[in-house]
Amino acid sequence: MATQSGITISAPNAPHLITNDIPVPSLASKKALVKSLYTSINPVEPFMSHTGVLIESYPAVLGSDATGVVLSTSPDCTKLHVGDYVYGCVPIGLSAYSPFQETFLVDERWIFKKADRIGLEESSTIGAGVLTAGHLVLFGLEITLPAPGTSPGAKDEWIVVMGGSGSVGQYVSQIARIAGYEVLASSSKAKAERALSSGATATFDNRASEADQLAAIKDITGGRFRRVVDASAQAAELSLKALEMSTQGGTKYFATVDDSSPMEATPSVTIHRVQLGLLGRVGEPEGRKVTAQTAEMIEKFEPYLETGELTALDYELAEGQGWQAIIDALGGFEAGKFAKKVVVKVQDE
Ligand SMILES: NC(=O)c1ccc[n+]([C@@H]2O[C@H](COP(=O)([O-])OP(=O)(O)OC[C@H]3O[C@@H](n4cnc5c(N)ncnc54)[C@H](OP(=O)(O)O)[C@@H]3O)[C@@H](O)[C@H]2O)c1
Structure with a gap:
């Protein structure tokens, strides 16, 4: 051997x-x-x-x-x-x-x-950043991307990204902007610029009190959001509380990288927990699903990476x-x- x-x-x-x-x-x-x-x-x-x-x-x-x-x-x-x-x-x-x-x-x-x-x-x-973000946005938030190089038209709706300064969070913002959404990202004060340069329209301090973070989300979005991503694995409770302030009708979506902590389901919110670690585990049903979704995203994302729409x-x-x-x-x-x-x-x- x-x-x-x-x-x-x-x-x-x-x-x-x-x-x-x-x-x-x-x-x-x-x-x-x-x-x-x-x-x-x-x-x-x-x-x-x-x-x-x-x-x-x-x-x-x-x-x-x-x-x-x-x-x-x-x-x-x-x-x-x-x-x-x-x-x-x-x-x-x-x-x-x-x-x-x-x-x-x-x-x-x-x-x-x-x-x-x-x-x-x-x-x-x-790889890990864009694919995790893709699972969060495309499958968790059920958002469809426009064809590469085309504009979807600006949407009068925000996506809130907890952890917008991290690797995954920066790609969530990039993908959400391609889809035409305004992005409100949480980050530490020191990394707010990084979140903004990845496509966030505005940021708030992820170390402020829960009440202050919720107030910032309400002030900045005016309640015009029904999709929240937790790309930090730290903010499930805050995310679900934020969704209660949404003024949008229809289904609300919460997508998270936290695939293990106990999480309370609520009837009005669809919760999606990403498990990129199942990529390639084709011997088990959930692994086959994650692998097929990942293959689909790679085909979808390659043109955006070629044109520089994803960087x-x-x-x-x-x-x-x-x-x-x-x-x-x-x-x-x-x-x-x-x-x-x-x-x-x-x-x-
Ligand atoms: N389930 C999956 O399939 C999957 C896949 C990939 C990653 N993950 C997990 O996703 C998480 C993010 O991964 P990453 O590569 O993006 O990590 P990263 O680059 O280190 O980003 C971490 C993010 O979390 C924020 N954060 C850290 N501590 C926080 C706190 N106490 N309160 C609020 N926000 C806080 C950071 O913000 P500041 O630094 O600005 O404070 C940053 O935005 C990790 O836990 C990782 O294990 C899961």
Whole structure:
């Protein structure tokens, strides 16, 4: 069995280990083998390494956002060819698909093919954010996007985004603006500019008291909203209270990245909880659904990314490259060292 280098963990909370004995994955239908070039760090990496949740088996290779170059393809691949650059969020917790190793598998239906206008480094900031946001907006809020390059016309309606300064929240704002909505985003005061530059029309302070946040939502929107996204996983209660102030008729929608905390259902609000971690789990019904929805979104979003209507996140490049640089970046991420999304160079091409 051919082996390669990379980083593994052997159990929840075990240290990251640099090793040379990771099996090189074998091709299967619709799969391509990709050389890992860049990765960016998401909250799911520390979550998985500490809890073991989503990890299929040990020793486990981690990573979620990836950029790479295609080395070989299975005969039934039609989208991907050798030499293509790809990027996106991999099926999380499935080692063969994970980017913290020399090569990993991608399924050509679940990965973005890089357009020339997108830089290699920055491409690794897009996948998890845009796909999670897409699940929130398209399937959670039941919003349809106009054709790329066309205007849907401005809507006299707001979408409220809790966590509009985060990776997911910034893409929620970008997508909501494409659909013609006004966006009101919550953020810390320090990151309000980031939320505004991603498309939010206005912001409010996510550390203010609940009463003050609700008052700000009411003042700014005049109650003209019936869709709230929690992209922070911190604001379910606030979101549902905000929806009670909506002056809009019809169904109200709450979509959240929080897929585990207990949440009270209310008769007038449709609640959608995103589970991007089920991408690629095609052996289970919910995994098949999430995977099919993700494939649909990738086809839908590729043209917006090609034209620049959807753009990569502002990021910083971590020092160094390779396995130790990834381990250092994971530690720095947990210590709150990075002010922006952090990208790590994995290998030279
Ligand atoms: N369910 C899924 O499938 C799925 C998929 C992807 C991500 N997620 C989860 O979604 C969350 C966001 O991910 P991300 O990558 O966007 O993370 P991120 O870039 O770190 O963004 C976190 C956001 O939460 C806000 N926030 C942090 N603490 C807060 C608090 N106490 N009150 C209100 N807002 C607060 C931050 O605002 P400030 O920094 O401005 O305060 C920021 O806007 C994470 O919990 C992640 O695990 C879930």
